[in-house]
Amino acid sequence: MTMDHRVTQIAVDGGQSALRLRVLPSGKTGTGPGYTHGPEALSKLLAAIGTAAAEAELDGPVDVVALGLTGYPQAPGAAERLAADVSQLLDADEVRLTQDMVTAHAGALPDGYGVVVAAGTGLVCLAVDRDGTWRKLDGHGYLFGDAGSAFAIGRAGLVAVQRARDGRGPATKLAETSLDPVTLYRSSTLVDDVARFAPEVLRCATEGDPVAHEVLVKAATDIADTIEAAVAQLAGEGPVPVACVGGLFTGAGEQLLAPVRAALPARAQLTPAAGNSLDGAERLATGPLGTYADLIVTYRR
Known part of the structure; x- marks a missing residue:
């Protein structure tokens, strides 16, 4: 008997006031604390993603995660390391990491x-x-x-x-x-x-x-x-x-x-925005990167 493979994507909007996560195709959502500056910023960000994923009742491996972050790491190699950490945290095959301005654009102007x-x-x-x-x-x-x-x-x-x-x-x-x-x-x-x-x-x-x-x-x-x-x-x-x-x-x-x-x-x-930053992250998680490809760090395990 053949088992159906259920594709799962995750969209994440990481802002300063809160982090929001959406699981697809179920549409379940979760939230976590927003970005805070300091030496432990990235570890707190990972913890916030974990909190939001648990609230959204994420269960099982993930195909693609797309994240737009206020606290996008700027140091050389830091974004790649963060993407790898997210992949491990969420058991994700692919992570697409970018700045929140990109997911805002993708959500507002399809x-x-x-x-x-x-x-x-x-x-x-x-x-x-x-x-x-x-x-x-x-x-x-x-x-x-x-x-x-x-x-x-x-x-x-x-x-x-x-x-x-x-x-x-x-x-x-x-x-x-x-x-x-x-x-x-x-x-x-x-x-x-x-x-x-x-x-x-x-x-x-x-x-x-x-x-x-x-x-x-x-x-x-x-x-x-x-x-x-x-x-x-x-x-x-x-x-x-x-x-x-x-x-x-x-x-x-x-x-x-x-x-x-x-x-x-x-x-x-x-022009009225077609959607918000979380909608933009969903677009980047479920479709081709298109004009945003050069603005996204992609990690595949």
Whole structure:
């Protein structure tokens, strides 16, 4: 008697706030802790993948795992070693490992052409041309980049709080927060803590606070500048689909998208995202890599 072989793929979206895993074709899901910086980052990442796999009731060997990670290792050979470790952890024949900007792009623009801006705690942009050439913009981290991100908005809001309290800046509803920004210096999750103040900035802007509104406009301008630079990388003069994805855009909606749209060049056409980063990871796990092949480290045992 012949036994049927049930093909199993796994899609993983590893973000800063959480790690999400989807088993295919069952559709079962699991979650784990998000990425944290530090010397034990990769071991914690593997543990998070294991936690999510257990929650999704993964049982048996896996054919392909595709992962898009915020904490994609940059050191020479590190990505290959991580892919091998994931293969061992999940008993997987093949591991496809890439940055979260790639899975965000693959999920948002299934045709593979255009610009995707992924904004949450941080911000990164990926432009992919019709011939498969690509360009990454920003994603330089909270100290040197991530312009327009939730961290950038939160930080600007907290600076405004301190200026108002000192009398060095204009009065603002933001200063009504009970938070003392200086205490965040001691936090082991400083970046995430600062980013969590962004919704307060958005709320105060909605209520007509001019300082919060100025912070929002600055973020929108920064995002539009990044999109404009990305569109300029693509050949031709025709319209370019641009998708804005991630928790920041989900939470802010038109409050942020409207000023971004108003500041964009004519070629940039804001387009609703077809899916999210986990959907993008699923696409890379179940189909050909296509235009993303050069952006993916593949490990086969």
